[in-house]
Amino acid sequence: MAQVNMVQSLNQTLAEEMERDPNVVVLGEDVGKNGGVFRVTNGLYEKFGPERVMDTPLAEAGIVGTAIGMALYGLKPVAEIQFMGFIYSAIDQIFSHAARMRTRSRGRYRCPIVVRTPYGGGIKAIELHSESTEALFCHMPGVKVVVPSGPATAKGLLTSALREEDPVVFLEPTRLYRMIREEVPEGEYALPLAKARIVKEGKDVTIISWGSMLQRTVKAAEQYDAEIIDLMTLSPFDEETIFASVKKTGRVIIVHEAARTCGLGAEIAATIAEEAILYLRAPVMRVTGYDVVMPFPKLEDYYLPEETRMAKKIEEILRY
Amino acid sequence: MAQVNMVQSLNQTLAEEMERDPNVVVLGEDVGKNGGVFRVTNGLYEKFGPERVMDTPLAEAGIVGTAIGMALYGLKPVAEIQFMGFIYSAIDQIFSHAARMRTRSRGRYRCPIVVRTPYGGGIKAIELHSESTEALFCHMPGVKVVVPSGPATAKGLLTSALREEDPVVFLEPTRLYRMIREEVPEGEYALPLAKARIVKEGKDVTIISWGSMLQRTVKAAEQYDAEIIDLMTLSPFDEETIFASVKKTGRVIIVHEAARTCGLGAEIAATIAEEAILYLRAPVMRVTGYDVVMPFPKLEDYYLPEETRMAKKIEEILRY
Amino acid sequence: MPEQVIESFEVERLRILNEKGEADSSLMPSFSPDEIKKMYGLLVLSRIFDERALSLQGEGRLGTYASFRGQEASQVGSALAFDPSDWIFPSYRESAVFISRGYPLDRLYQFWSGDERGMRVPDGLNILPISIPVSTHILHATGAAMAAKIKKEKTAAAAYFGDGATSKGDFHEGLNFAGVYNAPVVFICQNNQWAISLPRERQTASRTIAQKALAYGFAGIQVDGNDVFAVYKATKDALEKAKEGGGPTLIECYTYRMGHHTTADDSTRYRIAEEVESWKEKDPILRLARYMEKNGLLNEESKKSIAEEAGKKIDEAVSGAESMPPPDLEEMFTYTYHSLSHRERKEMREISDGPG
Amino acid sequence: MPEQVIESFEVERLRILNEKGEADSSLMPSFSPDEIKKMYGLLVLSRIFDERALSLQGEGRLGTYASFRGQEASQVGSALAFDPSDWIFPSYRESAVFISRGYPLDRLYQFWSGDERGMRVPDGLNILPISIPVSTHILHATGAAMAAKIKKEKTAAAAYFGDGATSKGDFHEGLNFAGVYNAPVVFICQNNQWAISLPRERQTASRTIAQKALAYGFAGIQVDGNDVFAVYKATKDALEKAKEGGGPTLIECYTYRMGHHTTADDSTRYRIAEEVESWKEKDPILRLARYMEKNGLLNEESKKSIAEEAGKKIDEAVSGAESMPPPDLEEMFTYTYHSLSHRERKEMREISDGPG
Numbered sequence A, B: 001m002a003q004v005n006m007v008q009s010l011n012q013t014l015a016e017e018m019e020r021d022p023n024v025v026v027l028g029e030d031v032g033k034n035g036g037v038f039r040v041t042n043g044l045y046e047k048f049g050p051e052r053v054m055d056t057p058l059a060e061a062g063i064v065g066t067a068i069g070m071a072l073y074g075l076k077p078v079a080e081i082q083f084m085g086f087i088y089s090a091i092d093q094i095f096s097h098a099a100r101m102r103t104r105s106r107g108r109y110r111c112p113i114v115v116r117t118p119y120g121g122g123i124k125a126i127e128l129h130s131e132s133t134e135a136l137f138c139h140m141p142g143v144k145v146v147v148p149s150g151p152a153t154a155k156g157l158l159t160s161a162l163r164e165e166d167p168v169v170f171l172e173p174t175r176l177y178r179m180i181r182e183e184v185p186e187g188e189y190a191l192p193l194a195k196a197r198i199v200k201e202g203k204d205v206t207i208i209s210w211g212s213m214l215q216r217t218v219k220a221a222e223q224y225d226a227e228i229i230d231l232m233t234l235s236p237f238d239e240e241t242i243f244a245s246v247k248k249t250g251r252v253i254i255v256h257e258a259a260r261t262c263g264l265g266a267e268i269a270a271t272i273a274e275e276a277i278l279y280l281r282a283p284v285m286r287v288t289g290y291d292v293v294m295p296f297p298k299l300e301d302y303y304l305p306e307e308t309r310m311a312k313k314i315e316e317i318l319r320y
Numbered sequence C, D: 001m002p003e004q005v006i007e008s009f010e011v012e013r014l015r016i017l018n019e020k021g022e023a024d025s026s027l028m029p030s031f032s033p034d035e036i037k038k039m040y041g042l043l044v045l046s047r048i049f050d051e052r053a054l055s056l057q058g059e060g061r062l063g064t065y066a067s068f069r070g071q072e073a074s075q076v077g078s079a080l081a082f083d084p085s086d087w088i089f090p091s092y093r094e095s096a097v098f099i100s101r102g103y104p105l106d107r108l109y110q111f112w113s114g115d116e117r118g119m120r121v122p123d124g125l126n127i128l129p130i131s132i133p134v135s136t137h138i139l140h141a142t143g144a145a146m147a148a149k150i151k152k153e154k155t156a157a158a159a160y161f162g163d164g165a166t167s168k169g170d171f172h173e174g175l176n177f178a179g180v181y182n183a184p185v186v187f188i189c190q191n192n193q194w195a196i197s198l199p200r201e202r203q204t205a206s207r208t209i210a211q212k213a214l215a216y217g218f219a220g221i222q223v224d225g226n227d228v229f230a231v232y233k234a235t236k237d238a239l240e241k242a243k244e245g246g247g248p249t250l251i252e253c254y255t256y257r258m259g260h261h262t263t264a265d266d267s268t269r270y271r272i273a274e275e276v277e278s279w280k281e282k283d284p285i286l287r288l289a290r291y292m293e294k295n296g297l298l299n300e301e302s303k304k305s306i307a308e309e310a311g312k313k314i315d316e317a318v319s320g321a322e323s324m325p326p327p328d329l330e331e332m333f334t335y336t337y338h339s340l341s342h343r344e345r346k347e348m349r350e351i352s353d354g355p356g
């Protein structure tokens, strides 16, 4: 097993799945010769040629819309949206078509596209290059939402996404692309979707986190006997693992980078309150981004939840 | 005061505000001669002419995007999206531009557009004519979301929306357009945004509802000593009124038509749990649409929350 | 080279059959008498399907319905040009395309009665469910055509849409991708002069829809959309070109929506009766009938028996549709994902606990 | 009329100043020597602004930056054609448009250093903040132009965008609305041959960008984008036409992006050095300098002093930008809405309780 970063891991996974399944094709802006602006598709163009690695015109609805057509025809398209901030013009294609093709045709057609996109802040980028609006997609039935938090989960989850029957929005935490190196299993390695992962067991508090925030959460909780859950699939999310942990700890903090209001944290909190309130020894708490437009680099460190803010919340909930 | 339905009330309000403020213009598909497919803009074209009541080409991003340009130039555009199911292709313009113009320019520019759209099911319509995805817009800082529940609130809220400094997504419950007639104040009548309304006071349970669901909620709760809150502005929503009621009743049910997962109900539940948990005598419960694509007419009655389902939940929470 | 003309373009219009029923033999595709009779039969079947749908709707037996009266030649003529292996991406006004493709008539009525099961396309039939959001399915046709090319299969794809659909970004992106990838796709615009209440001249300032193809580097052609022969020929030519690697084509079928936009619409609010009246003489069925009568392919008697036969099929379809049992509640959940999510399972239990 | 040509179109290309610095006097707008010197001054100032930005970025003193080297004539030439009352909707590569419009240079650097306050456009200056999402701001220009028309004000609006932007739906919808409403708007496409790594030929199959205007029923023209006179003239003509009620124009400035896409890009991955090399001779500043030298408007000495003066302005701008105090944390909340929401107030309190 080699030590690789997330970009390399995603890149290898794509290459392996393209090798395995001739129907897998990649499309998006600059994914070809340029290998993607983050190099996630590096070398695929050279290896699989322009028919399977398509540099597209600059049109996000076009990328997702043609991917849908390809999927209907029998391909397995992996569409890259260059930054999550540019997915909004493709939302109509995702919501009105990809998510509905199966139900609209009562099962005759399916639409197993994967829409990959880097998300989240912390890379000192300009406007709309730091979005984390995963909750929008979690609200839409028919779409799955998946987020890895490191090189190994990136491989396991992308492999599964590429073998899924349903459309998947696959969010890649930009800040972590090159930050973490870890051992990634070689060969076939698939992590089941809709299953969370317990990163660290603990008794005093459950912290639920994902993607960009996981690594910070783990650090922030080092001093505590915290159980840390990496949600991995955000929709549909793994209630079972959460409930089991809540029953054990009685305290829950949810951490996400997205704005608080109507973020996925709200749904998790509401679900726990509805179904596991008797186990709670404190209110479910959230550490999140603020309800403002993600600021430019000069202020982004104040926007993003970081360890101090998380630790404060842990203290608060433990005192409760 | 005359007895009017919601279509008439909205229509009169638009006419009055257009009379008052020459900068108010209306644009959208079929809003001119045809008066809108639901006739909300009926007669405005004849009264104010084609420059102030613009039949646009079929292009939702175009409608909202040009409205943004008009707002920047100093007009007060009211854009109609024919059905909420077609707003998705305009989401990019709303999220990436309307919501950010003020912050992007540090206050030099503002973007006070109103995007009106009929939402919700119950009119036996085909696909994408029954969406209720208000939560998407509540997750986006910089946008306000407003929903009337009857002819009078329609006037009061639309008047305020038309005088707002910020972009407003104004959702009109299609099912109620012609269902309810009530007295609507004549002349100036503005209901403040971000303020909820207590429809009925009560002691045993607080039921929070809005728009399309309010009228059913009121009926369902008739037999109970329930306090019913019509939220009216969904973003930013009125926490104060909610907290005050929770303190009184200790029990909360939230009713919405949208799919449960990541609906606005989740945020309200999470907020209450975070800030008012000590007052709760039961978990916050939700009565919502299911996590499926809104079905066609043959099944829509089973999808939409109705009185029996609500009453059951009231019984459940009172027994808790 | 200061002021220099660097490009020049032309847009053509094709018509084979005029209103008197006279065909231009130099352009006429070689149809056998049976083929022409088949065309006529489908035109009539479609017309009766449409009329029946309107009356069923009036009786509350169907939901809101979109009539295609006047556009039969555009739909039947083009649909007949496809191979079974080609892929069709229709909009909501294309019932006659479904009918020409052999789609079960009862399922069409079932769909319009508000039942998703009507769009369970039979296996092996390469047509997509109706796309309700205008224009957005154009991209799917382009994508499917790109896929066919990648898979090196000699199939083409086609999207049907209206004049209104050409204003939306998806049209633009769909045609642009098609041009760039030289995809085997045919874009069939039924320019019926109206998009609900918006007349064609207010939809776009370009004088034709066909010329919009110039923006994407491929050919656009306008055809008389009430001339079933011209529509057939233009579509056939475009499909052949596509499959030979010649890339996409935009076909503008110049036609007219004789009815209201849908049964929920009242077109007298925005258009004058004279305009509708003036198109009656251009009726596509009338025109083909005249041609056939002139050429001994149709007489009063055969006309009647064709209509009767079609009527019978429609009767059967209606009773077929109306005798279908209502959908199970579970239907609502079954197709959201490949398999039920945890949450859906809980919700299904909630629902089956009792009504509401 | 079976097969009939119903439309024909031409696309023109305009150039006034050739690479040797010779101007076509029949097309040359009447500039005073001072006006030409002003143009030259702005070209040089812009070039130095750009070079300094690149070096500041290299030192970590700016964030990711988009160089416009090679496109100075397209930007300065067009920007000078506007009246102060006209409205400009720029993209991220238009620093020279901002500079020509009189935008404070220090604010530009401030913006590129990752500080929103840099896009606090000074009151009275009719230019919008940079639009990061490609193409989407085109609609705003159309909307503003529609508003000007509604308000019966003789102003025009203009959007700047790249060749890549023409592929997106917003371009289509923006131009189509403009055509339909005959709006006083000018669409200025800087076709710099690349959209990050995608060459122009793969962006669209149409041979020119200019011809895309045909789809919307108005004129498109290609100009030599490295010829500041031609760009000025085309823009001026289009603006005048717009204000006279003649409707929109699409101007394709045919130019070249000499640098990487941004400082985060490495263009050697996808394009060959020879191509870049071949455009050096076409440099817009070089070309104007040659013209001016030929016409006694520039010599070695004045050239040097213009450059020095520009350098000084840039020095001042950099130190101005770098001496600005960091933004308050509250800044993050202040501009979300007209006034703080309840929730924002709570969150602000949370943040000011202490770091993080």
Ligand SMILES: Cc1ncc(C[n+]2csc(CCOP(=O)(O)OP(=O)(O)O)c2C)c(N)n1
Pocket: B029, B058, B060, B082, B086, C093, C132, C133, C134, C135, C161, C162, C163, C164, C165, C166, C192, C194, C195, C196, C257, C261
């Ligand atoms: C994206 C979208 N916007 C709006 C609508 C509502 N709508 C349905 S049909 C229609 C007009 C379509 O006109 P056209 O494309 O000419 O097709 P036609 O109805 O004439 O066949 C409109 C506005 C829709 N279905 N989809």
Ligand SMILES: Cc1ncc(C[n+]2csc(CCOP(=O)(O)OP(=O)(O)O)c2C)c(N)n1
Pocket: A029, A058, A060, A082, A086, D093, D132, D133, D134, D135, D161, D162, D163, D164, D165, D166, D192, D194, D195, D196, D257, D261
């Ligand atoms: C909607 C959107 N998609 C993708 C991007 C990422 N991106 C930034 S610039 C660019 C290429 C733009 O090319 P072009 O329009 O030719 O302008 P140029 O950069 O050449 O000036 C891309 C893909 C973006 N900013 N916005």
Ligand SMILES: [Mg+2]
Pocket: C162, C163, C164, C190, C191, C192, C193, C194, C195, C196
């Ligand atoms: Mg039409």
Ligand SMILES: [Mg+2]
Pocket: D162, D163, D164, D190, D191, D192, D193, D194, D195, D196
């Ligand atoms: Mg470019």
